Amino acid sequence: MKWTHFCLPLLLVLLSPALTGQQTGDGKLSTYEMIPGQSLTSRTGKVVTYHLAVSDTTVNFTGNPTPALATNGSIPAPTLAFTEGDSARIYVTNYTGGTVSFHWHGLLLPNEFDGVPLLNTELIQPGATYVAAFPIIQHGTYWYHSHTEFQEQKGMYGPIVIQPKAGIPTKEKVVVLSDFTEQNPHEVLRQIKRHTDWYAIKRTAVQSYGGALATGNLGKQIWLEWNRMPSMDLADVYYNAFLANGKIADAYPTLTAGETIRLRVINGSASSHFWLQFAGGKMTVVSADGQEVAPVEVDKLLIATAETYDIEVTLPTDGRYEFRATSWDRYKHTSVWLGQGAEHAAPTLPKVDYFALTKEMKDMMAAMPDMQMGKAPNDIPEPRVYPIGEAPSNEDIQMESMMQMGMEMGMDHSKMNHDMPDMKHDTVPEPKMDHDMPGMDHSKMDHGKMNHDMPGMKHDTVPEPKMDHDMPGMDHSKMDHSKMNHDMPGMKSDSTPAGKTISAKEMDGKTMDTGMQMGSNAPMGVMLTGYYELKEANPNETIFDYNMLRSEQPTVLKEDRPVRVVHLYLGGNMLRYVWMINNQPLSAADKIMIEKGENVRFVFHNTTMMSHPMHLHGHFFRVVNNQGDHAPLKHTVNVAPMETTIIEFAATEDKDWFFHCHLLYHMMSGMARIIGYEGSSDLLIKDKVDYDNFAMDDLKYFGMASVSALSNGTWADLAYFNLNKEFSLEGETDYDGNFEVEGKAMRYLDPRQFFSAYVGAEIDGEREMDAETGKLGTETKVLALAGVRYFLPMMIWSDLRVDHRGRLELQLEREDIPLTTRWRASAMGRYNFMEQRAEYAFGTSYQVGQYWAVVGIYDSDYGLGGGIKFIW
Ligand SMILES: [Cu+2]
Structure with a gap:
């Protein structure tokens, strides 16, 4: 050696x-x-x-x-x-x-x-x-x-x-949390890709129209569907059990009153975050992802998949106290019982109010009108390397990102509280953000009266080369140019109608109905996780968030280095269960190249409704929070829905490292990248075939089928699909021998997968009496087809097709309208422009088990019928 x-x-x-x-x-x-x-x-x-x-x-x-x-x-x-x-x-x-x-x-x-x-x-x-x-x-x-x-x-x-x-001075115990399914995980992924509601039913997470109506949430439900978003959810998979150290409940009896134990909590689940609670009082977080942090006392903590936290708890009296981990969608938990004697259980968390989450999302989207769910903007900034000392500050990047999403921070200065803890009016030149705030109406601003004591915001006087002089939409007539620097790309300075703007005060307050907070002191990493709901239920409790993580020692990166800034938009299509970064799944993407000796910043923009715990192999990164030089070091960071999260690390290694969402089913569906070090990257790929195999997980094909055996006919639907292709066979027949069969090869064409095109063939058979012989025969015709499909508001699929005879047909279809938790409705209308003929159908179904439902249908061609539908 x-x-x-x-x-x-x-x-x-x-x-x-x-x-x-x-x-x-x-x-x-x-x-x-x-x-x-x-x-x-x-x-x-x-x-x-x-x-x-x-x-x-x-x-x-x-x-x-x-x-x-x-x-x-x-x-x-x-x-x-x-x-x-x-x-x-x-x-x-x-x-x-x-x-x-x-x-x-x-x-x-x-x-x-x-x-x-x-x-x-x-x-x-x-x-x-x-x-x-x-x-x-x-x-x-x-x-x-x-x-x-x-x-x-x-x-x-x-x-x-x-x-x-x-x-370490205390007793300690490892707590590995995991999720357990009786199903083969291949089958789990197939189920979520084919989008049955079964897991949502099992997790009591269905948001039905009936439920919305009964609880006064109809407007929210319609808003969601109008915006083509599936029902709000936290998790994808139904699990049969959650485990602590491989057990439904584990124990550590040898702990007595007043004794402290360090729980080394590891989230080793495939796709579950957990809410942690201790029945005996506060939990003290002392380490995150293996790195010591300034101890912080909390009542609840959401541990993301693949994170670890060391948590110290003290037994208040003799007895058995529960340390409980509840899945993030709050329908089951696992426990570790500490001590022995009288039992003290942790309180059961309230069921998720999914409509409250919808409201939270609605508020957020109203604040960011330019954000497109699931999709990166068309002009994703290219990765850029800034020479030493010229990189924008993280605050600038955050602010700019909010502007890009159309956030309008119109400030009502009459109400402005000038003790905003995040703003700084320093007079020290600093190569950071300049004078203005978006939406600021300077005509109303009396600088003389301003208390220039706003830590966090930089009102410097030094012009900076990186930003453009002009702000689109700025009303220059109201501005006193002598007093300002003009560089805020994408900022909207026009006065916006009341109600659409968020005032500066609100930026650091909690003024939204949902209790949602904004601004740099708002809790970090918690959007759409249930945080605000739990906070509202127990306002005096402390719920952990990333802004509470303070590294025991400074973690600031050396400044004498170039800085590479890479923007990463986390996106995808929930319905088709395709997950992407910058509109591309791993299989379609190039490596993200970095260079040894530089500092690298990843700017995550989560455009989805789900949290993504992003994990970088082989490096620790700083999670940029409000702890300044003491930002914590982590290997996994949960990027919450619609949040912008910045991480940065020193590029000290070589070769290729994997980087991915640690939700297993997201990773397997495309949300991953390879980070390659310039110069040594390709050396690792010994075999191109191996490499292609490696990056092909998200291209795998899945099958699905449904067969409805009804009193008026049989309907069958088969498909074989992957991330952007679908081969399908649909057929229907009555019991008189009439039938229609249609085969299609389809490809999705846009990143959000709202638009697809196909070619195919249709075979129609009609039983007819031969006029001369008087015998019954089947007359068949074969048609070649081409068409396009587009996903419309209210989750309606439109389908415009033409056959080889020039016959044009438009179809609108909405399936799976949730009336109640298990009761669905569907509707279809079709119009043939040549024959001026309309056809329509209404259906209803009740989901009895994972693989079958009871169905009733009225079809203008086939009449009324009922029976059973098998769903695979
Ligand atoms: Cu993910």
Whole structure:
């Protein structure tokens, strides 16, 4: 074993508490510099060896035996315990029939051991043993999981605990949270892609018209559908159970009154966030993603998928106190019981009020009228590298992003409270944001009376080269140009009608009906998570948000470097379950290239209704919050719906690293990228075929079918589809021998997947009496078809087609109108322009089980009928 030390000048070490180097047991060198307080270079030389054996197993958590994957016979996989400074040597033997992998989530290690198969680590073949050998250069709570297909959902996840050299003073317990489904995860993804409502029904998350009417929320329901958005939801998948350390309820009895325990909480779920609560009082967050933070006391904390938090709780009296993790959609929970004796359960969280979430979203969208749900703007800024010292500030980027979404912050200065904690009127020149605020009417502004004491906002007097002189929509007549700098791209300074604007006061207050707050001191990462609802239910409680995370030590990046700014729009189509970044799924996208030696900023814009816990392999990044130089370091950040979140990191590595949403089904549906280091990136791809295979997960095809066997005929619908293509076969027949069959090959053409085009053929058969012979026969005709489909407000699919004889036909169809939780209605109308003939149908169905419903239909051609529909 060879040791190599990599020393930076002493000055650098003094300037930042950063670290300098590492080597592996095998002599690899790497130069992380962003883990304050952790001794990356000081090695003990102790080699800690683990042998992990992965095998097929059967589990039974809920009464139904379910195939799963065990590691050393266990789910979760065993805890890998180290002390900072050790060297890890982990042997993984594959006793399953397919390939497996393990990724060491949150560990800083040489690229080749990162464990993403086909990208940087070999596949572990059946019967083979693989060894990962790397130095342990950090401490904290981490985890490991498979990075192959759906193996993580099937049980391949486990904790990694690295003790600091000094140890920790309290008792401790690992709590790995996970979600369990009795279904094969392939089937889970197929179900959500084909968009049945079954999981929503099981999770009591259906928002029906009946329910909306009964609760006075009809307007919200219509608003949502008018905007072509599916019902509000928090999660995608129905889970049969949630587990703590592989159990529905785990326990730690040996804790007595007054004793404190550190819970190392790991969200090892495939696609669940959890609300954490402790029955015995406040929880103290002491570490996030393995990095120490200034302790913060909270009553509730939402832990996103793939995050870890160390949480200290103290037993108030002798007794059994519940530490509870409730799934983010709040229909089930798992627990760890601490202590022994009288039972003290944590309070059950109220059911999600989905209409309240709809309202929150409506308010937000009213504030950002230019935002298009699910889609990046047409002019996504190209990644840009700014020379040293010339990059815009993060505040500028945030503000600019809000402007781009059309946020109008018309300020009513008569009401302006000039003690706005986020605004600064400093007179010190600073290359940041200039004088004005959007929507500011300077004619009303009396600068003489202003209290220039607004921390956070920069009113500098130094012109800055990066922004344009003119503001579109600015009413220059009202402005005193002598007093200002004019550079705010995209800002709207015109006076906007009352009601559409958010005043500056509101920016840092909570003045919206939903309790939604805005501004830099508003809670971060909580939009549409249920935060505001829970806050309203218990106003005195402290609910965790990212602005409470303060790194114990400064994390500011070195400034003597170029800065690369990369804008990433998280988008997709909820109905088709396609997830994208900058309008492209992984399979269609280039790598995001960065260069060693620069600082990299990712600016996330979440244009979807869902949270996306974004995880970057091999690096820690600063999550830019309101803690300034002490912004926390994380490896996973939950980007909440419609929020703009900025992360930044020093590009210190080489080769290729995976970067993706850690909701497994989002990742598998396209929300991922490869981050490549310029110069060393392609070297890793030994085989182009492997590489293509790696990036092809989101191109996989799924099947779906439905057959309605009714009294007046049989309807059948088959489709084979992937992210942008669909091959379908539809048929209907009555019991007199009349039939219609239609085959189509279709492709979606726009990023939001509202528009598609197809070609196909139709075969019609009609039973007719032959006039001469008097015999019954079938007359068939075959038509070639071409058409386009467009998704209209109120979730109506329009379909305009022409056949080879020039016959033009328009069809409008709305399926699955939720009348109640399980009762649906549908309507279809078709008009043939040549024959001037209309056809229509009304249907209704009641969803009895996952795969079947009772159906009634009236069709203008087929008449009235009823029966059963099988849904696959
Ligand atoms: Cu996601």
